[in-house]
Amino acid sequence: GAGVSQTPSNKVTEKGKYVELRCDPISGHTALYWYRQSLGQGPEFLIYFQGTGAADDSGLPNDRFFAVRPEGSVSTLKIQRTERGDSAVYLCASSLGGPRGDEQFFGPGTRLTVL
Amino acid sequence: DAKTTQPTSMDCAEGRAANLPCNHSTISGNEYVYWYRQIHSQGPQYIIHGLKNNETNEMASLIITEDRKSSTLILPHATLRDTAVYYCIVRPPNTGNQFYFGTGTSLTVIP
Numbered sequence: 187g188a189g190v191s192q193t194p195s196n197k198v199t200e201k202g203k204y205v206e207l208r209c210d211p212i213s214g215h216t217a218l219y220w221y222r223q224s225l226g227q228g229p230e231f232l233i234y235f236q237g238t239g240a241a242d243d244s245g246l247p248n249d250r251f252f253a254v255r256p257e258g259s260v261s262t263l264k265i266q267r268t269e270r271g272d273s274a275v276y277l278c279a280s281s282l283g284g285p286r287g288d289e290q291f292f293g294p295g296t297r298l299t300v301l
Numbered sequence: 302d303a304k305t306t307q308p309t310s311m312d313c314a315e316g317r318a319a320n321l322p323c324n325h326s327t328i329s330g331n332e333y334v335y336w337y338r339q340i341h342s343q344g345p346q347y348i349i350h351g352l353k354n355n356e357t358n359e360m361a362s363l364i365i366t367e368d369r370k371s372s373t374l375i376l377p378h379a380t381l382r383d384t385a386v387y388y389c390i391v392r393p394p395n396t397g398n399q400f401y402f403g404t405g406t407s408l409t410v411i412p
Contacts, residue, residue, distance in 0.1 A: 227404060228386075228388055228402030228403050228404050228405055229400075230402070231399040231400070231401065242399065277345070279344070279345075289347040289350075290345075290347065290400065291347070292344030292345045292346070293344050294344050295343075
């Protein structure tokens, strides 16, 4: 079956602009996660959805970052007033959910470059 | 914060077993040990996880010490396609379902 997909694969924007990154999880997966990965580092947790609600958004770095999942499937990560430090690969993952933290399936990521 | 310690890099000859160590001396009784790997320019891929018993699947084996303070991921017959960064993750309790990745071990399989 289809895995997690993310669009666009690459996004180049200018400092101060607004960007949206999209994640299509595996069908039937109720849990969805966003991570950010800088060069040479492991993925850094941003936010976790269980269904439509953000169960944990403690990883969002500041109020310029926001994510939604209005119908419990597709999610959009939104970044306002982008800064050069926001440049990274943004990864999305989904899982069946559950208290034990089931296996997370990751998408290929969106590479964001802020000029 | 990552609760694991891994060597920064390792080499392994093709066809030989790759043994990747991980220290997690502060692991709690209800925390699982997970291993993921990330091939260049791809998203992380789940390998295996365990609580206290050794585990084996089609990709690897996970050996957890009796005191659970360390573990070893074993790739029995490494291939060039196993070259990747390997992450050992201990999932902290009461923090939802996110994983805290460290910097992992960069494994290079040499022909």
